[in-house]
Amino acid sequence: MRLLRLASLLALAVAPLPVSAQGSVNVYNWSDYIAEDQLKAFEKDTGIKVNYTTYDSNEILDAKLKTGKSGYDVVVPTASPFFVRQLAAGIYQPLDKAKLKNWSNLDPEILAALAKYDPGNAHGVPWMWGTTGIGYNVAEIRKRLPDAPVDSLRMIFDPAVVSKFKDCGVMLLDSATDVLPAALKYLGLDPDSKKPEDLAKAADVVKAVRPFVRKFHSSEYINALAGGNICLAFGFSGDVFQARDRAAKAKDKREIAYAIPKEGSLLWIDVAAVPKDAPNPANALRFLDFLMEAKVAAASSELTGYANGNKAALALLPKDISSNPLIYPPADVRANFYTITAGTPEQTRERTRLWTAVKTGR
Amino acid sequence: MRLVIALPFVWLGVFFLLPFALVLAIALGANAPDSVPPVELGLSPKNFALLFTDDLYLAAWLTSLRIAAVSTLAALLLGYPMAYAIARAAPARRPLLLMLVVLPFWTSFLIRIYAWMGLLDENGLLNQFLRWSGIVADPGTLLGTEWAVHLGIVYAYLPFMVLPLYATLEKLDVSLLEAAADLGARPFAAFLTITLPLSLPGIVAGCLLVFIPAVGEFVIPDLLGGTGTLMIGKVLWDEFFTNGDWPLASAVAICLLVLLAGPIALFQRQQAKGLERRT
Numbered sequence: 001m002r003l004l005r006l007a008s009l010l011a012l013a014v015a016p017l018p019v020s021a022q023g024s025v026n027v028y029n030w031s032d033y034i035a036e037d038q039l040k041a042f043e044k045d046t047g048i049k050v051n052y053t054t055y056d057s058n059e060i061l062d063a064k065l066k067t068g069k070s071g072y073d074v075v076v077p078t079a080s081p082f083f084v085r086q087l088a089a090g091i092y093q094p095l096d097k098a099k100l101k102n103w104s105n106l107d108p109e110i111l112a113a114l115a116k117y118d119p120g121n122a123h124g125v126p127w128m129w130g131t132t133g134i135g136y137n138v139a140e141i142r143k144r145l146p147d148a149p150v151d152s153l154r155m156i157f158d159p160a161v162v163s164k165f166k167d168c169g170v171m172l173l174d175s176a177t178d179v180l181p182a183a184l185k186y187l188g189l190d191p192d193s194k195k196p197e198d199l200a201k202a203a204d205v206v207k208a209v210r211p212f213v214r215k216f217h218s219s220e221y222i223n224a225l226a227g228g229n230i231c232l233a234f235g236f237s238g239d240v241f242q243a244r245d246r247a248a249k250a251k252d253k254r255e256i257a258y259a260i261p262k263e264g265s266l267l268w269i270d271v272a273a274v275p276k277d278a279p280n281p282a283n284a285l286r287f288l289d290f291l292m293e294a295k296v297a298a299a300s301s302e303l304t305g306y307a308n309g310n311k312a313a314l315a316l317l318p319k320d321i322s323s324n325p326l327i328y329p330p331a332d333v334r335a336n337f338y339t340i341t342a343g344t345p346e347q348t349r350e351r352t353r354l355w356t357a358v359k360t361g362r
Numbered sequence: 363m364r365l366v367i368a369l370p371f372v373w374l375g376v377f378f379l380l381p382f383a384l385v386l387a388i389a390l391g392a393n394a395p396d397s398v399p400p401v402e403l404g405l406s407p408k409n410f411a412l413l414f415t416d417d418l419y420l421a422a423w424l425t426s427l428r429i430a431a432v433s434t435l436a437a438l439l440l441g442y443p444m445a446y447a448i449a450r451a452a453p454a455r456r457p458l459l460l461m462l463v464v465l466p467f468w469t470s471f472l473i474r475i476y477a478w479m480g481l482l483d484e485n486g487l488l489n490q491f492l493r494w495s496g497i498v499a500d501p502g503t504l505l506g507t508e509w510a511v512h513l514g515i516v517y518a519y520l521p522f523m524v525l526p527l528y529a530t531l532e533k534l535d536v537s538l539l540e541a542a543a544d545l546g547a548r549p550f551a552a553f554l555t556i557t558l559p560l561s562l563p564g565i566v567a568g569c570l571l572v573f574i575p576a577v578g579e580f581v582i583p584d585l586l587g588g589t590g591t592l593m594i595g596k597v598l599w600d601e602f603f604t605n606g607d608w609p610l611a612s613a614v615a616i617c618l619l620v621l622l623a624g625p626i627a628l629f630q631r632q633q634a635k636g637l638e639r640r641t
Contacts, residue, residue: 059603062606063602068399085395088396089398090396169484176604214506229485229503345607348604356600359589360591
């Protein structure tokens with residue numbers, strides 16, 4: 001999903017802004033994130049033309065929104081730190097919930113998690129959500145460490161464990177906001193801690209395993225896991241599922257598995273929201289309402305392999321998704337989910353600085 | 363006539379000076395994450411000052427210089443014999459050989475770098491071949507090392523080295539070499555005393571055309587490089603996209619530009635000298 005952020009950086013320079021016209025809605029969404037036949041159904045039912053464009057990194061969306069006059073009606077940023085930061089910058093308009101008749105379909109638990117960033121859920125509708133965890137090549141891990149703690153953060157943060165997998169390849173997300181909170185969690189500290197001394201301890205954890213990490217990257221691990229070039233990755237649930245499906249189709253049939261760390265996992269939620277300067281705000285609301293239809297959310301979950309924030313959609317999903325504990329984890333696993341807040345610009349800079357130092361071993 | 367002369371200046375003004383002024387204005391402002399765009403305009407040099415208080419920027423800059431310099435040298439050592447061979451080939455065959463040099467440009471740069479990933483990866487074609495042929499039983503992984511970055515830069519920028527070298531070598535008067543041979547110089551001595559000095563403008567042009575873009579390169583180190591490869595392009599990306607700090611990112615960009623202006627000026631002088639000599 002977060003493939004090729006470079007390609008989209010190039011696209012940022014050349015992509016024409018969507019043209020706003022009467023009877024259209026400009027949607028800017030992650031690639032492969034909505035079932036296409038549902039979009040056609042929306043166009044047919046409402047007569048509103050959907051100008052659908054995609055991106056593959058939050059950073060690209062953020063830069064476009066922060067430039068102003070993006071021309072988009074509906075965008076889908078990740079709740080933290082992007083949506084919350086954009087919210088603080090006053091980029092989004094409050095939603096007129098009277099016009100959103102499908103609001104009651106939404107999952108109260110996900111809404112509550114989201115309300116931490118967006119009080120009263122005034123600006124955003126939860127779309128897909130997932131976890132951050134451990135993706136691994138079952139055979140290669142078993143060969144090197146038969147009793148590997150695959151469902152524990154020890155798998156990526158305990159040097160005695162990670163060192164066993166150096167030869168078959170380890171990748172971690174290149175993201176201070178995903179890896180440092182996990183390291184804090186591993187140490188038993190508050191994953192949302194902004195205290196410099198806590199973050200320094202977390203940085204030491206990552207530094208200790210750095211010699212065994214081939215690369216920090218936020219999308220390459222999908223192909224690398226699928227192609228057998230690495231055997232262990234710390235990444236996003238849906239990305240690992242993608243790698244698993246691709247590996248299963250490959251000639252030599254690698255088995256890739258995903259585990260949610262038992263210490264807890266960062267819950268990420270992607271949020272559909274309407275920028276203040278949206279050229280077609282009324283159509284934007286109709287589109288949001290369409291996203292909240294149970295069948296639309298269900299069809300999109302089938303496509304992406306992510307859980308959605310739509311409780312009514314659960315009944316429409318095939319059993320292998322709705323009762324898959326890795327996609328819809330049981331309550332005791334969900335209880336260990338954590339979320340993080342954005343922090344001040346100074347804290348962001350310090351964190352990024354620390355992360356660069358960790359990665360380059362300075 | 364005047365219009366023709368004005369055109370390059372208008373071009374320079376609209377596509378270089380104006381964007382540069384905008385970037386400079388942002389660099390002198392302050393980060394304002396809660397506004398759109400996230401910049402509070404001002405006239406404060408504090409973003410530039412910050413670049414000197416933190417050794418991250420200096421370290422990234424030095425790594426970039428080192429990687430660019432090594433790659434440029436490698437491109438020169440590889441490109442010179444190529445350019446020489448093309449320049450000495452039968453005139454009828456030269457266009458074909460030149461086209462072969464330029465041919466890779468017909469495919470997207472990004473796709474070609476991705477192709478290198480497929481070649482250099484743990485289970486990539488290179489390692490598959492090494493294992494199959496039995497040359498190396500357990501080859502390491504080239505992808506994710508600084509070697510891969512050098513390889514990528516040399517590969518991507520080699521035509522920029524070959525073409526200017528060819529242009530100077532092709533113009534070289536062969537009778538000078540014949541005269542040297544008549545006077546008893548061995549081919550290698552003739553090369554060192556005649557060909558090499560005369561092709562110096564081509565060497566300088568080729569080296570700068572490779573070195574300058576290589577310093578600011580972002581795509582190649584990101585895709586082929588590994589964890590330890592800290593280049594200034596990546597630092598700039600982090601400031602702009604990860605930290606959302608446009609003013610500091612602009613300050614990094616301006617420093618990059620100013621520090622590259624030196625070699626560019628050198629290049630210009632060399633070109634001007636070359637023109638003088640010819641007239």
